[in-house]
Structure formats: C-alpha cells, structure tokens
Amino acid sequence: MRKNLISYSILIVLLIAISVAASYTYQLETKKRALKADVIELSDIKYGMFNVDAWEEQFANIITTKLQELELSGTQRDEARVKVTAFLNESIDKFERAYKAKNEKNNDFLGLSLKNIGADFFEIFSELKNQVPTITEDILDFLESDENRDGIKKYILEQINSYTEGTFQKLDYTAYNTILSKYKATTGNECINLISSKLETVKNKQSTSNIVLVIAFLSMLLSMFLRKETSKLKITIYIIAAIHLLALGVFLPMIDIDARIASMELQLMGEAISFQDQVLYYKSKSIMEVSSIMLSQGKTKVMLVGILVLLFSVIFPVSKLISSLLLVFKRSLQRNKLIKFLVFKSGKWSMADVMVVAIFMSYIGFTGIISSQLGQLENSVESLEILSTNKSELQNGFFFFMGFVIFSIFISQKIQKLVKTPLQSVESDTTK
Template identity: 45%
Template sequence: MKNTRFLVFFGLLLFSLAVSIKLFHVEATRRAIQEDVIELSKVKYGLFNIDEWKKVVARVVTAKVEELELTDANRSTMRKRINDLLTTVITDLESNFKRENEGSFKGFFKNAGASFLDIFGNMKRNIPEFTSQIMRFIDDPKNREDLREYILEKIDNYADNTFAETDYTLHNEILARHGIGSREETVAVLRTRASLLQAEKQPYSYALYAVLLLLMVVILAFKNIFRWELMVVIATAFLPLVLGILLPMIEIDARIAEMRFQLLGEQVRFSDQVIFYKSKSILEVVELMAEQGKPDLLAVGFLVLAFSVLFPFSKLISSLVYLSRKGSKNNKFLNFMIFKTGKWSMADVMVVAIFMSYIGFSGIVSEQLGQLEGLAKNADILTTNQSSLQTGFFMFAAFVLLSLAISQRIGDLKGAPYSSEP
C-alpha cells in the first residue's frame, strides 16, 4: 500500500513537471507571437502614421481626378459648372479691379480705359471658348494623370516637411523574421498561430489545475498522510509558483476596433489600432522597477520581489526542511516561517494586483488616450478593451491556495512525534 501511494504521488509530481515545462514552452511561444502582432498593430503604424495617410490621400485624390473624366452623361453638366465658375471669377475680378482703382486720379484712368476697351466684357463673351479649352484639357488622360501626380507631390512635400518620420526598424525586423509578406498578411497569419497556441495551451493548464486541486483535497481530507507525501506535495507546489512569477499575470489591451469617416466623399477606414498594450510577469515588473532607478519605484519593486518571490520560496523550503529533519520543531525560524506568517499569505497577491492595476490604468490615461482628443467629431469610432487575466495569475492563485492547505496540514502534524509514518 505504501509503495502504491508513493508511486501515485511521485507519478503526479513527474506528470506535473512535464505538463509545466510544456505549458511554459507553449505560452512563451504564444506570447512572442502575440507581441509581434501587437507591435505591427500599433496605432503608430496606422491611424497616427503619415505614410498611411499618404496612401489614403492618394486613393482619394485618384478617385476625385478620375471623376473628372467626361462622359456623355456628365459632359453638359460639367460644361455648365465650368461656365458658371468662369462667369463668377470674371465678375469678381471686375468688381475688385474697379474697387481698387476708386478714389485716385490714376485709378480713374485705369477704370475708364478698361470700360472703353471693354476688357471684362470681352472676357465674358469668350467664356464659352475658355470652357471648351478647359474641357479639352480635362478630357486628355495625360493631363489628368499629370494633375494627380502634381497634387500628390505637393502633399508628399508638405507631409515630409511637417511630420516626424516613423521608425520602422522593429516593424521591418518582424516582417523579415517571419517572411510572410506585407504587414496585413503577417498580422493575419500570426493571429491564427497565436489562437492555435492558445487552444493548445488550455489542456495543459487544466491538467495542472486538476492535479493541484487533487493534491489539495488529499492533504486536507485524508486523516492519515505520510510526511514524505507532504514533501512531494510541497515539491509540486514549486511548479505553479515558478509559472506564476515567470508568466504574465494580466494583459491590458486597449485598441480602436474600427474607425470610419468621410474624406472628400470617400470612405476611410482604420481597424484594430492598438493604442496601449502591457503584459508583464512578476519578475519583469521587478526588473522594470529596478531599471527606473527612482527610490519610490525601487521600494515598490522590492515589495513585489519580497512578497511574491522571496517569501513564497522561503516558506516552501522551510516546510521541506521542517518535515525532513529531526529536531526542526524547535527551530524558531522554521516555526515562524510556517506557522506565524499566515496573515501574510495573501499580501503577495495584493501587492501584485495593486501594482499591475497601477501600471495598466496609469499608462492608458497618461500615454495613450490623450492622443484621441484631436480626432474629428464626425468620425465613427468603436473602441474595445481586450484586457484579460493570464495564466500567470491563475497559477499564482493556485499556488497560494495549495500553500495554505500545506500550512494547515503541517500544523496538524506539529504535535505529533517525528516519524516517516502518518
């Protein structure tokens, strides 16, 4: 019976180890792909990118220039519009000429000469000929193409002299690394891969949760349990703890799902524009705080490290030593770590939750959302929040619950004499 129980517990430990390694590998691969997708989907390459706007304007200008093509259906309408425009322009020119030359001796002769020679009258009588010349100009495909290129050249020059150039270094590295094609094609393929890896990850996560739940039930419900069985459970508890501090706990993803508006009558659309993304593990949070070098951030980083890494590891190691060594019941340090620190059991979770909320919401407000203030009021904007808890959070929570069960069971053994038997 004892050998059977040993094989079962040890088998669960080996199974959990194998599942944890596979889970970590799949999640790390998925996360790397997801970060590439996020980078390529950032708003700096889309809505806030001058090169993208050049493409949009080029499409709109091309459409408008092509509308200048004369057909039997619009020829009479176009002729009337040009005729009316020229009439208005010449009439305004005549009024301005007379007004500017009023009140002076020299101006009097200019107005008199213009009236005597009937300059503006001749111009008005020639409006039909002017209109025909303009229509012949528009009717020439080469002239329309030259007009389009001229407008686009002016727009490019203005944009290049007004807006900062976008750094495409990381963008191009990602495209070259995957070798799929354009940004849109790469994003589509990588999203599919990330979804497949997410689906592949689920069975391993559920299997590990099931093992941890089973072990927790066993050590709490069984009256007779061997010390070595508790030690195997403690060794297993290291696995969700390691995964909890290495894998991301929360993913904050705020984006513009879709934005539509009209530009000179043409529909313009941007979709899946990431305006903020943050996904950090506990160790990455500590590293980030340390890199800042500020006293307040260093203090926060130390708290996260102490309560989420040092304290849990110390407690598990102390539990192993307590169960494996004779005379450990009288060790004050071991007794303190195992039995006197229960009230701190959830402090690590609290610190991580508060800090992750801080870096998430503070970052969204201060870094990204202010960029939307200048958008046109008549634009249709659909935003979405794809933030979610990640595997690291659930693994860390599972470790905390299992750790509480272990502490409870060791407490039940405190008054018993040391033995390898129950």
C-alpha cells in the same frame, strides 16, 4: 504496503506530468510573448493614426476614388458646364476690374488710360467671354481623359507629399520592416494575420498543457483529502509540485494591460478615413520583471515597493517551502519560532487578496481613463467616430500564483497533522 506503493506511484506520475507540463507551458509562454510583441509593434498607433504616411495613403485612396467617380456625361456634364462657365465668367470679370484699376493709375493722354480705351474699343474682355462656352467644353473634355486624370492625381499627391515632408518628421520603419522580413510578409495587415494564426496555435497548445496541470494538481488535492495518513515522501512530493506552481506564478505574466482604439472613422469629401485596431498602450509583466524594473529605477519609493513585491511574492513563499522541508525531515525544528511562523503563519502574508484587488483596480481604472479621454476627443470633432476597447486580461501567472497560495495552505495542514503530537506537547509546555 501495496496500497502505499500504488499511492506513491500515482503521486510520482502526477509530479512527472506536472514537471513536463510546466516546462512546456513556460516554453509556449515565451513563444507567445514574442509573437504578441510583434503584433503589438505592427499595430502600434505610431504606424497608423500618428503616422503621416498612413494619412497620405488614405488621401490617395480618396482622390483616386473621386477621380474615378468623375463621369462628365448627361446631367452631370450639364451641371459641370454651368459651374465651369460661371467660374470662367467670374474670373474674367475679376481680371477686367483689376486690369482697368491698375491702368487708371497710369494716365497716358488727357487723364485717360489708352490701354483701357483700347481694351473697350476692341472688346477684348467681351470676346473672351464669348469664348467661354468653347473653353468650358475643352476643360470638360480634358477632365474626361483617363490620362489627364492620372496626371491630376499625380500632381495632387506630389503636392501633399511635398507638404508633409517639409512639415512632419519621417517615421523610422526599421523595427516594422524587420518584423515583415521575419515573417516574409509584404504588408502590415498580411503579417498580422500570419502572426495571429501562429499565436492561436500556440494558445491552443498552451491551453492543453494548462489543462494537464490543473488535472494533475486537482488529483493531488483529491489524494490529500481521500488519504488521511501522510508521510515525509508524500509531503516532499507536494512541496516539489508547489514549487512548479510558484515558479510559473512569478515568471509568467500576471496581467496584460492592452488599451487600443478598435475603430476611428472621419468623413472627408463624402469618403471615410478609417483606422482599425490601433494600440495605444501595452504592457505585459511578470512578478519578477516588475520587481526587477522597480529595483533598477534608483528611486527610493519605487525601490521600496519593488522590495515589498519581491519579499511577499517570492522570498516568503520560497522560505515557506524550504522551512516545510526542513521541518518534515528535522522534527526538532518545530520548536523554532521562525520555522513555525513560515510554515503555518506566513500564508496570510502572501498578499494574494491585495494582489487581486490591485490587479482589478488597474484593470478597471485603465478602462475608465481610456474611455473617458477618447470620448472627449470624439465629442470635440464633428463627424468623428471613435470606438475604444480595453483588451486587458489576467494571464496565466496570476492563476498559477493563486493556485500556489491555495495548494500551500493544504500542504501546511498536512504538515501540521504529521507533527501534530509534538506540537501539542510544545504548546502545553508553553502554557504552563
């Protein structure tokens, strides 16, 4: 009697621990998903590689760097002088040819162009070329002035901005700015760092909660093996514990599909244009969310899949647990074929193996698609380096659901032992 009391007390304590830990895990998962959603939004490729403002910023940095590196002294000034002198002489020659060709069409006297004669007589173009060294030095002095460099930079950036505004559609930053305001951050990177820190804290807390759940369930399984005898109360406790696993399994995300570009670099004027951690695609759904989405599509085939997912992942398991309770407390139901099927035979219909294969197929397949497509883009553009990454990973919902499937199998065995004698007699009668 005393041993039974201790056994029951331990099971009740474990059940309370499971209830508290499961509730805490669900709350933490809700917070984690909200934080993840904000990080994913800020990291979305539409704000990076697909955003003209981000490219403008990169161009501005390159222009600023190049103008700051422009030091026209010593050897650099000599090289610049040669290039500027050659450019000015060539420009004067082009202008002279164009000027004379135009005037030759309008002959003023005896088929001759007085303007061309005057230009040659007064050596206008020769005099311009004589002034080239002086003009060259003035240009070099102009470029060395910090104030003039700032003016040049401002002019170039204004021209780039004018071009992009007339060519590309401006991006709506409402969601982006809302997230920045929410975390009181000034830049996207700063905000991502703040959220990542919070996310890490939540993950650590959830890991602790999950460890408590695992230890509690393993303890229950151990008690099943060590204690051969069973009772209605013990099985009831096991079923209530299994309900917690099932609830977590169907309401928590099973997999995060997260494909992104870890790094993209392109060389321009000797400087790198780079984008880091650009999210291409992200989805995180639970069984219930997937079923709800499929059922709301209005397409027959999609709705059929949604119904099957709901049937095998939710309705069958819940029916099995309810039937188990009914069978334990009402022995006469052991003759009911539906009850017997749900309690002892429906485990294989949980489709856990099919779900595992489907999840891993999507995981592996998505990795291949992303890597292949980005590889083609990288090969088609010179000096372009792209490093793609797939951060897809199984989530807690998958492991809790698998835990429920395994745990429910052991519960069925315990129930079978509890009603073993009546079942044998029923089978004997049926054989006869």
